[in-house]
Amino acid sequence: DTGVSQNPRHKITKRGQNVTFRCDPISEHNRLYWYRQTLGQGPEFLTYFQNEAQLEKSRLLSDRFSAERPKGSFSTLEIQRTEQGDSAMYLCASSSGGNTEAFFGQGTRLTVV
């Protein structure tokens, strides 16, 4: 599968623990987006990168959340001191330019217990 890849697919963690998710975009794509999706809602934008630069962050991205894309290829999303409200599907998408289609990964489902 040469599409957007996300790992892990599922993560169960205890409240207060830190978690990190990884996204590997389609190789030639310079833009990478993170979204969060909770039950009954559409995906909500968290942050996006153009190459290694983080260009925009949503107000949803609290201080406990941090995202990186160190070499302009894969990206990581870390959540520190997880809370039950962080339980959601975390989606990654990539695109090759401003007006082109965004391709989505399968997502990482986080459950905080």
Next chain:
Amino acid sequence: AQRVTQPEKLLSVFKGAPVELKCNYSYSGSPELFWYVQYSRQRLQLLLRHISRESIKGFTADLNKGETSFHLKKPFAQEEDSAMYYCALKRQAGTALIFGKGTTLSVSS
């Protein structure tokens, strides 16, 4: 604030019936509008975008700036159209998509 509204959570139709999934948006500029679809156990994928003005899998959508709507239509629904459909808005090139809450389309025989 930019917002996308999909008023129906669920739309159930019979095979062969016409389908219209509603989408209204709120944005003061000239947005780009999309419809994304998610079939069962598959990833979210683009169905169509307003600038393409094309028909995909029999679906069409016309941007109505006066009514700020981008409804998705298909004249004859098929069972394989059953999926979750999301309307989305992009403010300008390169920015992130703003999604509606989605509508589940269920087509039965």
